[in-house]
Amino acid sequence: MPRILIVVDSTCDVPPEWVRRFDVRLVPTYVHFGMESLADDGVQLTRQGFYERLAADPLHPTTAAPPPGGVMEVMARALDEAEHVIALTAPKELSGIYNTFRLAAEKLGPERVTLVDGRSTSMGLGWQVVVAGEMIEAGAAPDDIEAALLDMQPQIHVWAALDTIHYLRRSGRVGWATAMVGGLFQIKPVIHLYNAVVESVGRVRTAQRGFDLLADLARKAAPLDRLAVLHTVNLAGAQRLAEALKDIWPEAPLALVEATPVLGVHVGPNGLGLAIVKRRQQDTGSTG
Amino acid sequence: MADQETQQPARQLTCNGQTLKQLAQAGRDWLDQHHALVNQLNVFPVPDGDTGTNMLMTMRNAIAEAANTDSDHIGQVAARIAHGAMMGSRGNSGTILSQIWQGFAHALRDQPTLNAELLVKSLREAADTAYRGVIKPVEGTILTVAREAAEEAELAYQETQDMAVILARVVARAHDALARTPQMLPILQKAGVVDSGGSGLTYILEGMLRYVRGESVVSELAAAAPVEDLAAALAPEDEMGYGYDVQFIIQGDNLNVNVIRSAIDAMGWSTVVVGHETVVKVHVHVHDPGIPLSYGVSLGAISDIVVENMQAQYQEYLRERTGQVAPADIPGQVDSPDTGHVELGADDIGVVAVASGEGLARIFRQLGASELVMGGQTNNPSTQEILDAIQRVPTRNVILLPNNKNIILAAEQAARLATDQEVIVIPTRSMPQGISSLLPYDPQGDFQSVADTMREAKDDIVTGEVTVATRSVELNGVDVAKGQVIGLLDGTLTTAGDNLHAVVQNLLEQMRVAERELVTLYYGDGIQEEDAEELRQSLADLYPSQEFELVYGGQPHYRYILSAE
Incomplete structure (x- = not known):
């Protein structure tokens, strides 16, 4: 059975136990306070520290899409370990994340990456990761997974x-x-x-x-x-x-x-x- | 960030890998000087004010990647920079900038040095790659600037092989394209800005040109405090308020720029002083514009004087940028009544509300009322006035909020007279009931169910009103002497006394505040904000589990209107 891995941006909020179970590959997005750029990887940016800072810091943070290279790194590693990648992102209307995933997929070989605009974020995106993970466990093919996700989105x-x-x-x-x-x-x-x-x-x-x-x-x-x-x-x-x-x-x-x-x-x-x-x-x- | 190497004399440009590094650094530094300005321009695609930051981070990461290479091979250095941009870009504009570097580096991949032909080719490939780098290319953006820069390079190359000349024409064209971005992208026109990403790219190209010409990319503005945010820059530095933005030019002999800069800097903040022995340009923020102007006159002739009131600027900025009005002007004039206004179509639901006082009028606007009728307890509007307001609403379906028990009848009559429209009166008996009713208003919803939801919502709160008795009376077992403060609970007299705050407190007890979550105090036009804030604070101390919001209502007659929910 060809191995499939899921690559998704960090706004998906999938709980750690599912990330482990499905071996989900997360691409961190970024929060900026002025010129300070913090990756949403649970290390540079922790939930506790963030909200304390949000309340105290006179700088209002902004968010930024990851670099195409950052996506490529994660995606390339996944493609080393698997035959195919299901890539999911927050909606393209609301963020540049989808575009960076698109650029990365094009560079690495679009035929091995199924890129799906998740049309939602947080667990609205996360549930799609979980469903894709369950389907991969059950041996589904990439096209079937994509079809199931698009079917589920409404x-x-x-x-x-x-x-x-x-x-x-x-x-x-x-x-x-x-x-x-x-x-x-x-x-x-x-x-x-x-x-x-x-x-x-x-x-x-x-x-x-x-x-x-x-x-x-x-x-x-x-x-x-x-x-x-x-x-x-x-x-x-x-x-x-x-x-x-x-x-x-x-x-x-x-x-x-x-x-x-x-x-x-x-x-x-x-x-x-x-x-x-x-x-x-x-x-x-x-x-x- | 200053590079010693950037201070070099003008020369014919020959370009190897190390030169490219210097050029890129100069571009980065010039962007660094202006990135806050670029942030301010950011309205498209998402007006979150971070384009300059994202582009600068991308440039920094790009150049950091090339920092350790001492290769003279331009193709190799360009590849390092492009890789750094690809790995270190941030946000949309950073992604596009990384694509520009990708295309540029790809065109140079096997080249040890740059020549005019390659420069033209690489700028073209940079632009093409940028266009491919987005899902749906939009003109009037960084893409347009990149493309026109490439086109200008091609035109210039037909006339000259001098790369410095080509670059100068590229920068001039970039400026020109940037200036035309509002014509291509209406949202820019509306906001009165040029495109932010295009502006960032223009600064990068311009920084490169300044390097070629031997001009500094850091010193001129280095004395200025970094402008992180226009709002922050304009915010008052101290209790004296916002102050004035003062600019002028001094013409004289033997002017000492450094001496003038220190003197001006001592007078205010955000100082920028540039120039030479005979002409010095001054920019400073001060509380008293007379001080720097007098100083300027003492040194020579002053001209091009600009003095701007930053309080006004600040509020203008907030209005343009967020539709918001600065907290400082909330009591007093309602000069921006349209803040919450949304364009309604004929099939939407419109709302007419009766409002008493400027502050309450502003709240009804904020929550989406499309037309207001001014009036209340002591000046009930006429049926005709209400009808006129209904007819001004461009929708077939209208919800009418009388917001006073004495106005309900006139409102129902006006509703019957408005024969061209369907009008539902929600019998709100107080201003807070009107506000509560308006909260769930959905202009695009189903008329009947929106009206039902709004009717239910009016009873989500209890209203208290505090005023002064105009005659002596005994009512509901409450003895009132003329001139005493009285409190009404949902329209019924329930308490009276000589002390305003004590009556408010009694009334709140009758409103069973301890069981509520939020109390809003709308203070009337005769009440000072400080007194109202003092009352709010004492109530908050008394009821620590409740939230108290103090809001300027500006209503006549009622000293305070209270709502609890």
């Missing part, structure tokens, strides 16, 4: 209840967030990432209402194939949210994930989120 939703709109506004990636300013500071947006588009699904003024709205959205989306509860330095909130959704837990294991600092730059601390894969309704003639 079922993927990521919601997040942010503690403040401040970081999203500064990130520059979401136009409506830039517009929504004025006298009221305490506005907590609830956002939805679907097919590479970030939209607002609600504005609340207390964390509890954000929590309730997330739970509500998840319930409406049930039944679920996969469920990940995401947070940015808000483990207690994430555990409470997971508990509140116990009745709609899918059979697959639940993931409780602290989002990468690269996403933290854009959403800020004390955020809560969900990354779900809806169960595809079996085709019975209806379009549910």
